[in-house]
Amino acid sequence: MKQIAFAFILLVASTAANGGECPAAPDHSADVLDVISQIQQAESEQAARVLSSRLWEYWADAPDESAQEVLDRGMTRLRAADLLGAIEDFDSLVAYCPFYAEGYNQRAFANYLRQDFEAALPDLDKAIELSPNHVAAISGRALTLLGLNRIEEARETLNAALELNPWLSERHLLAPGGPLEPAGQDI
Structure with missing residues (x-):
């Protein structure tokens, strides 16, 4: 509880210092496109996995120090299963930096892990709206749609993610016998 209160104080102080608004997140869009091209x-x-880790460096680069601290703490809590x-x-x-995609993506991931797919989906949609080439959010959306048993949408979304990164581990879901196997392939 003390950590939450401390985070709130940090955000309030940062908000006051920044005139009430989170600064824009660093624009890594050109770098992301370059790495996606290399992945393709x-x-x-293995080579694609090394490159994919570079994408996370860009996505997890928060708009300011206060936002970075909250993001990092939230991700640490995720790893510790404190969903x-x-x-x-x-x-x-998200309240402080509503235009920063990774806040939405990470909250969606936490809700996905809780199997609260209905809560995860709007956050994934927002993350993708803010960062259209966010491969992790797109593949997370496919998995969330699968969790909601929206198979055709999940298949389409996973195919969109695979266009960006054909090496995603989720590609096996489209294989014969997989839950997203294309229709008509099971005969």
Whole structure:
């Protein structure tokens, strides 16, 4: 509880210092497109995985120090399976930085892990709206739609993610016998 109060104080102080608004997130769109291009040309899944980790460096680069601290703490809570604590942090981050895609993406991931797919989906949609090439949010949306048993939408969304990164581990979901196997392939 003390950490939550501290995070709130940090956000309030930062908000006051910034005139009440979160600064714009760093624009890494050109870098993201460059890495996606390299992933598409990768010759192995391992090479693509190394490149994908670079994408996370861009996506997790928060707009300011206060936002970074809340994002990092929320992600630490996620790794520790403190999903409700992580959601509280991401709620604070989204409230402070409503134009920063990763706040929505991480909150969606926490809700996905809780199997609250209905709560995850709007956050994934917002993350993708803010960051259209956010491969993780797009593939997360596909998994969330699968969790909601919206199979055709999940298949289409996963195919969109695979256009950006053909090496995603989720690609096996489209394989024969997989839950997103294309219609008519099971005969």
